Amino acid sequence: MSRTITIEPVTRIEGHARITLQLGDGGEVEDARFHLTQFRGFEKFCEGRPYREMPALTARTCGICPVSHLLASNKACDHLLSVTIPPTGEHLRRIMNLAQITQSHALSFFHLSSPDLLLGWDSDPISRNIFGVMRQDPALARDGIRLRQIGQSIIETLGGKKIHPTWVVPGGVNEPLTLEKRDAMLKLLPEGLEIAKRTYDFFKTLVPKFKDEATHFGRLPTMFLSLVTPQGNLEHYDGLLRIKDAKGRIVEDMVPPEDYERVIGEAVEDFSYMKFPYYKPQGYPKGIYRVGPLARLNNAQACGTPYADVALAEFHMLQESGPIASSFHYHYARLVEIIYALEMMERLLKDPTILDSRVRARARSNRAEGIGVSEAPRGTLIHHYRIDDDGLITWVNLIIATGHNNLAMNQSIRQVADAYVDGNNLQEGMLNRVEAVIRCFDPCLSCASHAFGQMPLRIELKDASGRVVDSLERG
Amino acid sequence: MKTLIIGYGSPIRGDDALGPLAADRLENRSLPTGVEVISRHILTAELVADIADKDRVIFLDAAADSAPGTVRCRRLEPDARAVSTMAHFLDPRELLAWCETLYGRVPETCLVTAAGDSFDYDNYRLTPIAEAALDRMLDWVDRLMTQEGWTALSADGHP
Known part of the structure; x- marks a missing residue:
């Protein structure tokens, strides 16, 4: 029965x-x-709004990653304006995205997942929570809080202290960085990097204990999708789309984000309000792929920062060959990305051009369709808008990072079960x-x-x- | 004496903006030395580090559990049982429990609330009854700038 x-x-x-x-x-x-x-329905109720409202509207999609939506939306608006934003404006946006990734990954690892990782899957559910972690390893819990604080503090320093800052705007950012703010952010980074490295080293000692979970927690032969730099390295803000298959062969490379519809299709099922994106040339559901930290590291040839590159090399050794298949190693990948984000923020902030006053390109809308793609903490985030002659939104498509992973999450549940x-x-x-x-x-x-x-x-x-x-x- | 005032609530849910709006108004005032004011949409984990080194903390929030316009001020103690069912925001008492567990100390803390009348979607616009209550919230904060104000504070929400 x-x-x-x-x-x-x-x-x-x-x-x-x-x-x-x-x-x-x-x-x-x-x-x-x-x-x-x-059910939310953001795509529908944005119709009829002026496109310049889209960054503020779509940032409300999420209380966890408003920064990610802010950036992808503004990139779609940049496209509508047909402008290239000044390099300093781009770097400032990039720093904000890296700070977002730092704080979001810290929440995922320290707050949401550490109870399982530290206390065990079968431990008493009454104490298998953040208080259990605090009691078992208060220093680790404090590190998690501090890392979150550093990420949030950088976001606030850049965007201002108000809720939902409007610092990122179509064409760039609306205010250059001051020396005082730059120095305040730089001061935070060495401590953040020490915490990230310490946590990474600690987690490496735990990984061998989770062989069973690494085998059964979504170890799937899927493809991986992410942005990469033109050199094929780790990228979070801009770049081009790359798709690797389960054996590590590149099946799509250097795809301009504007061409995403050529490679990504979206299916629906009657049992969920989340869409099921898939790799279009292979059809649904065969075209299953994963996004996010695991995909980004599997697709990247290098990170481009010293400690993260060492960690990336160690990440690739988790498996004998090919892309890392186990979804359990998302945890590992997140810690590598935190290291990268902190190193890269320091590099960008130490570049003298970061204080340049030219941070915004101004224009009216110069095309009827705009697409913005960036890497949110959980994966590739796509905003796609169409506007009429008055600049009012007529159509919106949002592909959220978590949606890309929908097929893989379903298959992972099946495997664990x-x-x-x-x-x-x-x-x-x-x-x-x-x-x-x-x-x-x-x-x-x-x-x-x-x-x-x-x-x-x-x-x-x-x-x-x-x-x-x-x-x-x-x- | 280091005091942190945290106004929190959603700016797009009508009277739920009472906390951040009260914080905004305080920021535009001349405050005693050592008093810091911040606004938050929600209370998040990293705030533990912000409150850990303070002597006093004042939370400002909207309430929905009493007659619209009712303003209360009450002391808060750590309570690990006040665990939020939500991942990214915390109950202020839970935040204090985190502080106690991780840093071994808890600042003297109170919560000033004003009951809202409407929590519909609206951007930073209060109902008249909430607007009037906001002024009384600020009166409470003024009282809490003095030792007498804290001494007079009861635990049950009444002056």
Whole structure:
């Protein structure tokens, strides 16, 4: 008799979601699905608004990564203006993006995932939370908070202290950097880098303990998509799209972001409000790919900064050959990217041109369609707008980083469930592992609400008629 | 004496902007030495490091649990059980519990709230009843700039 396990809500992720596991007669997993249960509709209600409002409007899409939307939206507006923004303006935007990546990755690693990594998947769920981490390793918890503080502080220093700053504007940024602000940011970076290196070194000692998880947590033969520099190196703000296959062969390279529709298609399923992007030439769902830190490091030949390049080399050694396949190593990749972000911010801030007063190009709209692509902490973020002759938005398409990973998250759940879930004998640790594979991707499902910690949770086994035959409850 | 005032709330949800708007007004005032004011959409983890070295902290927030316009000021103590069900914002009592656990100290803390009348989508515009309550929130902050103000503070939300 088939049964369904429902995990709702999924905890310690950004947004509301549900997981269902369909079990066969023998208790084995027959199907697994990740459902995004909230509907936002941003693309639709932006229609009719002036395009210059788009950065402010779309930044409200997310309370976790407003900076990412701010940047991608302004890049789409740059495209509408048909301007090349001054190099200093671009570098200042780039610094803000790197600060965002630093603070976001810090939240994911220290706050959301460390309870599993430090305390264990099967530890008491009552204490498997941030307070448990604080008790076990307060220095690590303080490091996480400090790293977040450094990232946020740089964002605030650049953007001003107000909520939702309007410093990034179409054409560049609206105010050059002062010497005082530059020095204040530079002062923070050495401590941040020390924390990042210390955490990375610590995590490396943990990795061998997670061989089992590295094998079963979304170890998938997918492609990887990300921006790279024209030299094929790590890129977060600009650059060109690269897609590698599971064997490491480059299947698409140096694709201008404006051509994203040639390589990315979007499918929909009736069980989720999240779209299912795929690599168009291979069709749906065969064209599965992953984005985010794991994809970026798999696609990059080098980072271009000293410590991050050493860490990247060590990252590639996690597997004998080919791109790193296990989604468990998103955690590792995040720590490498934090190191890179801190090193690169220091380099950019020490460049004397960063104080140049020419930071913005001014123009009216000069084309009817604009596309902006950048790398958000969770992966490639695409904003695509069309406007009428009055500059009013007529059509919007947003492909959010988490969406790219939708197919991979669903397959990862299935893999973890196959390995760990015994439908005849449910244990809380099984449930936690199914949730934890989703946390590897650090999905950001919306800004409005973020499930976290010990939320009331109930898993039910239902027979084909909907009768509850077993359940597990916590909270 | 180092004091941190944190106004928090959403600027696009009508009266939920009471906290950040109160903070904005305080920033435009002449404040005693050692008083710092910040605005936040939500309370996030890194604020623990900001409050850890302060002697006093004043949170300013909107409330929805009493009659619109009601202004309260009450002391806060650390409470690890006040864990938010949301990942990226914290209850102020949870923030204090983090502070106590990680830094071994907790600043003297109070929460000044004003109950809003409407939390619909609206950009930085308060209802008249909230606007009037905002002035009374600032009166409370003025009182808390003195030792007498803190001494007179009860735990139950009434002066």
